[in-house]
Amino acid sequence: MSASQSTAPQGRMRVLVIGAGFAGTTAAVRLAGRSRGRVDVTVVNPRPTFVNRLRLHHVAVGQRVAAPGLRDMLGAGVTFVEGAVTELDPDAGRAVVSGPDGRRDVPFDRVVLATGSITEPVPVPGGEHAHAVGDLASAHRLRPAFAALREGAEVAVVGGGFTGLETVAELAETRPDVRVRLVTAGEVGGWFSPRAGEHVLDSLAQLGVQTIGRTRVRAVEADRLLLDGGDEVPSELTVWCGGFAAPPLARESGIAVDDRGAVLTDGALRSVSHPAVLAVGDAGHVPGPGGDRYSMSCQAALPSAAQAADVLRAEALGLGPDGVAAFDLGFVARCVSLGSRRAVLQRTDRNDVARGWAWTGRAAVAAKWVQTRGVPSSIGVERRLPGAIRWPHSERVALRGAPSTAG
Numbered sequence: 001m002s003a004s005q006s007t008a009p010q011g012r013m014r015v016l017v018i019g020a021g022f023a024g025t026t027a028a029v030r031l032a033g034r035s036r037g038r039v040d041v042t043v044v045n046p047r048p049t050f051v052n053r054l055r056l057h058h059v060a061v062g063q064r065v066a067a068p069g070l071r072d073m074l075g076a077g078v079t080f081v082e083g084a085v086t087e088l089d090p091d092a093g094r095a096v097v098s099g100p101d102g103r104r105d106v107p108f109d110r111v112v113l114a115t116g117s118i119t120e121p122v123p124v125p126g127g128e129h130a131h132a133v134g135d136l137a138s139a140h141r142l143r144p145a146f147a148a149l150r151e152g153a154e155v156a157v158v159g160g161g162f163t164g165l166e167t168v169a170e171l172a173e174t175r176p177d178v179r180v181r182l183v184t185a186g187e188v189g190g191w192f193s194p195r196a197g198e199h200v201l202d203s204l205a206q207l208g209v210q211t212i213g214r215t216r217v218r219a220v221e222a223d224r225l226l227l228d229g230g231d232e233v234p235s236e237l238t239v240w241c242g243g244f245a246a247p248p249l250a251r252e253s254g255i256a257v258d259d260r261g262a263v264l265t266d267g268a269l270r271s272v273s274h275p276a277v278l279a280v281g282d283a284g285h286v287p288g289p290g291g292d293r294y295s296m297s298c299q300a301a302l303p304s305a306a307q308a309a310d311v312l313r314a315e316a317l318g319l320g321p322d323g324v325a326a327f328d329l330g331f332v333a334r335c336v337s338l339g340s341r342r343a344v345l346q347r348t349d350r351n352d353v354a355r356g357w358a359w360t361g362r363a364a365v366a367a368k369w370v371q372t373r374g375v376p377s378s379i380g381v382e383r384r385l386p387g388a389i390r391w392p393h394s395e396r397v398a399l400r401g402a403p404s405t406a407g
């Protein structure tokens with residue numbers, strides 16, 4: 001590792017965490033809390049408040065969403081720097097941060113890339129006409145555009161993944177006076193077990209959403225979508241929910257990345273090209289048990305960040321390479337909201353594939369509420385009780401069921 005010689009006071013390891021979303025905050029508080037004063041942890045983030053991405057579709061429809069201060073979340077054991085890393089030299093162990101106080105160099109021995117993801121660039125012509133909800137700036141742009149729609153206006157959400165489903169339902173529930181459609185290449189609700197999938201379709205129908213599945217969009221125009229096969233869908237406001245991609249920092253820094261810009265890592269979450277770089281959350285591509293990367297999700301973000309903290313702790317304390325086992329996460333369930341009164345909690349297998357039971361009633365709504373409000377709180381728990389975050393491992397996932405309402 002070229003950036004390995006620590007020059008921090010008393011030989012402490014200097015760890016720079018880039019990004020303070022779910023993964024970056026978790027990695028920082030766990031490492032600071034468990035490294036017995038042997039690590040200096042610095043976190044860089046463009047804004048001083050936490051963005052709960054699970055609720056960006058709520059931001060887009062005008063709801064108030066809590067934005068706790070990052071300095072409080074991170075605690076006194078972590079140095080916070082407001083700004084964005086604009087240049088990263090992993091070989092020299094140097095990052096350039098641009099923020100309200102200008103540009104400054106931040107040296108490091110190890111860097112944790114926790115830069116998350118944004119909505120993928122729209123892969124068809126006319127992307128400039130499309131909105132998104134994948135990052136705060138996009139949600140803020142969508143908010144006034146959505147609020148300003150006239151009665152009877154036509155709205156289309158493109159993409160039937162979890163973000164598309166949650167977004168289309170929220171838009172329709174908030175503005176029953178506009179016509180909302182969901183257009184997606186797959187089958188709407190097709191990811192879920194059959195009865196849960198039916199619940200998704202029923203819920204969208206009750207909200208007045210027209211669903212158009214198995215259809216590809218070939219272009220976005222200011223007032224319509226052009227579909228493969230020649231059909232058109234009127235849309236004065238289009239929200240693209242096609243998928244997430246990592247920001248360009250890693251690629252531009254010469255770090256090996258996948259086709260979505262996420263850092264290719266080994267089981268210790270170290271970059272395969274630059275071992276002084278660890279990547280966590282949406283920014284990292286670590287192979288999951290099925291061979292594919294773990295999906296970009298909170299469920300992977302917190303455990304991978306906790307694992308990276310444990311890897312660096314073991315290194316700083318001289319526990320050797322066997323101090324921490326390779327990263328292993330087993331998915332258990334997925335929870336998807338369909339507006340404020342409907343949701344699905346779907347059991348999955350360890351590879352994040354829907355299997356078995358699903359809850360579709362009030363319990364699912366409550367579970368989603370707890371998830372969207374509770375995940376940020378779990379970072380506070382980790383700060384107070386370092387090591388508190390634990391996760392199911394793929395080979396140990398219990399396959400026991402639960403009361404079945406669907407599936």
Ligand SMILES: Cc1cc2nc3c(=O)[nH]c(=O)nc-3n(C[C@H](O)[C@H](O)[C@H](O)COP(=O)(O)OP(=O)(O)OC[C@H]3O[C@@H](n4cnc5c(N)ncnc54)[C@H](O)[C@@H]3O)c2cc1C
Pocket residue numbers: 018019020021022023024044045046051053054055056057083084085086114115116117133134135162163166247249280281282283296297298299300301335336
């Ligand atoms: C509407 C919506 C609903 C979702 N619902 C769910 C759900 O129900 N369940 C689920 O598991 N997942 C869900 N997700 C996905 C989930 O939000 C992400 O997987 C999760 O936020 C990833 O956490 P992260 O810490 O890796 O990245 P992020 O939360 O994106 O945090 C990355 C941070 O890095 C900062 N950053 C980026 N570049 C730089 C830079 N150059 N310098 C400094 N800082 C930088 C960003 O500003 C940000 O603060 C949803 C996402 C959206 C948009």
